[in-house]
Amino acid sequence: MRCVQMDVTVKYFAYYRERVGKDSEKIQLDQGKRISDLIDMLMARYPGIFNEKNLFVARNYRYADRGEALSDGDVVAIMPHVSGG
Template structure:
């Protein structure tokens, strides 16, 4: 199982703060493709992906038991 956590505007679009996905292995890109097909409004969003609290690249692996964070860019001052 892979736990996916949504933050800020992505949480609003998904309608939940997190969910568990029954997959043993993915790449970050495969997860993003899944997220965009599940939540079409994600296609128009820029987001960062963290795997187990470390920023990840699209080719990085995701394994069973990992915690994924989908994070939109934030600004502040």
Template sequence: MIQVYYFAGLRDAAGKAEETIDRAEWKVQELLDWVEEAYPAFRNKTVFVAVNEEYASREDVITSGDIVALIPPVSGG
């Protein structure tokens, strides 16, 4: 099971703050592809991914028990 958290505007796009996905292993890119398919509002959005509190690349592998955060770009001034 992979725990996924959606932050800020991505929470609105998903319609939820978190969910558990029943997968043993997934590449970050596969997760992002799934999210775009499940939640069309994610399409064309920039999304940063953190796995177990560390930013991940699209090729990194997520395994069961990992915690994933999907984070939009942060701006400030």
């Protein structure tokens, strides 16, 4: 049985863009994967860069919960947590 693949565009911002060394990349995932699966994959692909507690995720230009399912063609933005006054 063959798994259906989907393409997701990941956009990196600020610290993550600098550390990964690119603004964005296309990633193929199996259909049915969630944002948490994508984060786990990125943490394995780029060890020591992503701190799950200090990152925000947006899916299709709105903040997203890590449990949300991804769809083919989604755009996922990975941003560091920022604080200010």
